[in-house]
Amino acid sequence: MDITAEELLTRDLDATHRALIAIARTLGDYVRHLLAPVAAGGPGLDGIFYAVTGTANTDLLGRARFEEFSRPYDRQVLEAVGDGLVVLHTCGAESHPEWFADERIDALHWDQFQPGNPQLDAPFGTTVVGGVNKDLFAVDADRTQVAAQLEATLEAAPDRPFLLAPSCTVPTPADGDSLRLLREAR
Structure with missing residues (x-):
C-alpha cells in the first residue's frame, strides 16, 4: 500500500x-x-x-x-x-x-x-560547521574555486571556534585533489 x-x-x-x-x-x-x-x-x-x-x-x-x-x-x-x-x-x-x-x-x-x-557567522552559541560549497567537490569541478572559497572562509572566519568542512555531503565520487585542499587548509 x-x-x-x-x-x-x-x-x-x-x-x-x-x-x-x-x-x-x-x-x-x-x-x-x-x-x-x-x-x-x-x-x-x-x-x-x-x-x-x-x-x-x-x-x-x-x-x-x-x-x-x-x-x-x-x-x-x-x-x-x-x-x-x-x-x-x-x-x-x-x-x-x-x-x-x-x-x-x-x-x-x-x-x-x-x-x-x-551564513557561518550566525550567532547560534555553539560551534558552527561549514565553509565550502559541497558542489565544488565534484570530479569535474574547478579546484581553483575550492581554493578560493577555502581562503575566503578562513579570512572571514567567525570570531569563535568553527569546523571547516563541506556544506553538506560531497558528491560521489569526489575530486581527491579538492578534498586534499580542504584537508590541508589552515
Missing part, C-alpha cells in the same frame, strides 16, 4: 506517532551502543553525527508540524548521547539551523549556500 507523507501526517496520527516512537527508541538504543565503552562491549565512540534530513524545511513540515513530528523524537535520540559529543546537521534549503541552537549539541552544520540559510 502506497502512502504519502501528507497522509502520514493527517490520516492516523496515533499510528504515525507510534512509528516515530519506535524509530526514536531504536536509534536511541543504537546510539547508546555506539557510545558504550570498549570494556563494556561497545565500540567506544566519542559522539555522533546526527542529520535531520529535511524535517526542518518549512515546505516539508512547517514549524508546528516540525515541533510535533520531529523535535520530540530527535530529542529522544539526542538524549541517548548522554555526555557524548553531537554534531547536528540540518539538511537542505530553508533548513532552519536556528531551531536547533538550544539543543544539547556541540556543533551545528547546515548548507550556508542553500537558499534561506544563514
Whole structure:
C-alpha cells in the first residue's frame, strides 16, 4: 500500500506517532551502543553525527508540524548521547539551523549556500560547521574555486571556534585533489 507523507501526517496520527516512537527508541538504543565503552562491549565512540534530513524545511513540515513530528523524537535520540559529543546537521534549503541552537549539541552544520540559510557567522552559541560549497567537490569541478572559497572562509572566519568542512555531503565520487585542499587548509 502506497502512502504519502501528507497522509502520514493527517490520516492516523496515533499510528504515525507510534512509528516515530519506535524509530526514536531504536536509534536511541543504537546510539547508546555506539557510545558504550570498549570494556563494556561497545565500540567506544566519542559522539555522533546526527542529520535531520529535511524535517526542518518549512515546505516539508512547517514549524508546528516540525515541533510535533520531529523535535520530540530527535530529542529522544539526542538524549541517548548522554555526555557524548553531537554534531547536528540540518539538511537542505530553508533548513532552519536556528531551531536547533538550544539543543544539547556541540556543533551545528547546515548548507550556508542553500537558499534561506544563514551564513557561518550566525550567532547560534555553539560551534558552527561549514565553509565550502559541497558542489565544488565534484570530479569535474574547478579546484581553483575550492581554493578560493577555502581562503575566503578562513579570512572571514567567525570570531569563535568553527569546523571547516563541506556544506553538506560531497558528491560521489569526489575530486581527491579538492578534498586534499580542504584537508590541508589552515
